[in-house]
Amino acid sequence: MADAVAPRFHVGDRVTVRAAYPIGHVRTPSYVRGKHGVIERLCGTYPNPEELAYARPGLPKLPLYRVRFLQRDVWPDYTGQPADVVEVEIYQHWLETEGQAR
């Protein structure tokens, strides 16, 4: 698709969420910023909500992934089962390959 950014991650890739805190409308929850997870699936490509929030077209569309995190990695005081996970949908520009985070 010409109007979409190409996906750069594959299912199973280990990623780190960028620990950025800009003002504006950001769909990446604070609680996963800076955390490590695994690509669970590519959900599709969608207009960038950070641009839609300012009434701009949000193009090109960006890949959106479902990323799986271990609950105990996300919450420092997590007391549930060690294998419990939380899955969050995150746009590609918020993700870096784990170990290569800028």
Next chain:
Amino acid sequence: MGGLPAGAIERTEHDYALWEKRVDALMMLLSSKDRRLLSVDELRRNIESLGADAYDKMTYYERWIYAITQTLIQRGVITVDELGRKIKVVQDREEQRG
């Protein structure tokens, strides 16, 4: 807000006031495909820009009507002057009604 620490979640259902239903209807009409006078992301940005203190003090639909109004002003659909005058008209009407 945005995954920041917060209080307990209110789990009980409650009835909506007429004005709350009207705010919901207003949002649906403004964002419908044949109008597109606002997007849900604009609404969220304006709600988030309230700041944590106001966000906590206002009710759900108070935040919505604030954000809908901000978006319509930002887009030039309505002006601040029109809004101020219309609110006065409605206030006067309600006072007369008693």
